[in-house]
Amino acid sequence: xxxxxxxxxxxxxxxxxxxxxxxxxxxxxxxxxxxxxxxxxxxxxxxxxxxxxxxxxxxxxxxxxxxxxxxxxxxxxxxxxxxxxxxxxxxxxxxxxxxxxxxxxxxxxxxxxxxxxxxxxxxxxxxxxxxxxxxxxxxxxxxxxxxxxxxxxxxxxxxxxxxxxxxxxxxxxxxxxxxxxxxx
Numbered sequence: 695x696x697x698x699x700x701x702x703x704x705x706x707x708x709x710x711x712x713x714x715x716x717x718x719x720x721x722x723x724x725x726x727x728x729x730x731x732x733x734x735x736x737x738x739x740x741x742x743x744x745x746x747x748x749x750x751x752x753x754x755x756x757x758x759x760x761x762x763x764x765x766x767x768x769x770x771x772x773x774x775x776x777x778x779x780x781x782x783x784x785x786x787x788x789x790x791x792x793x794x795x796x797x798x799x800x801x802x803x804x805x806x807x808x809x810x811x812x813x814x815x816x817x818x819x820x821x822x823x824x825x826x827x828x829x830x831x832x833x834x835x836x837x838x839x840x841x842x843x844x845x846x847x848x849x850x851x852x853x854x855x856x857x858x859x860x861x862x863x864x865x866x867x868x869x870x871x872x873x874x875x876x877x878x
Contacts, residue, residue, distance in 0.1 A: 705739055709873060713730060713738060719875070723773040725774070728740035747856065749857055751861055775850075781877060847877035850876065
């Protein structure tokens with residue numbers, strides 16, 4: 695008798711940087727993500743993982759399993775944050791985007807300092823609107839925070855939420871959708 699393995703594949707329209715991000719994660723971490731087939735294609739052809747998205751199964755899990763998932767995610771994030779770079783943005787293109795940037799794509803920043811000033815300016819604009827509202831209502835406006843942060847870019851998923859975390863039938867967590875990942 696012949697033993698045949700049937701493989702399920704998923705096809706997804708993607709960007710070059712999503713493939714580059716996935717290959718980077720695969721080479722530099724132990725985070726489970728679908729294997730890419732034919733990375734030279736315009737479409738992302740990858741293994742289909744049999745499981746449920748975390749938002750679909752979280753409420754069915756025991757408290758112990760929820761704790762286990764949280765600990766596993768903490769380890770995944772720690773692995774990503776241990777990867778540092780001197781350049782901000784996605785692997786390959788250096789573009790900046792994702793949910794924190796209203797899904798706009800910004801061209802590569804000149805430097806870490808330029809990216810820091812951009813982020814501070816955006817935060818200031820938000821605080822300026824709060825101060826104007828406070829002034830119009832007669833309240834004392836809050837003082838904008840000036841946190842002392844380490845601005846070294848670390849690898850970040852960029853869209854890590856319960857729809858991009860998959861729990862397979864054996865209880866392993868997989869991370870999906872690396873389109874907005876990069877060094878931030």
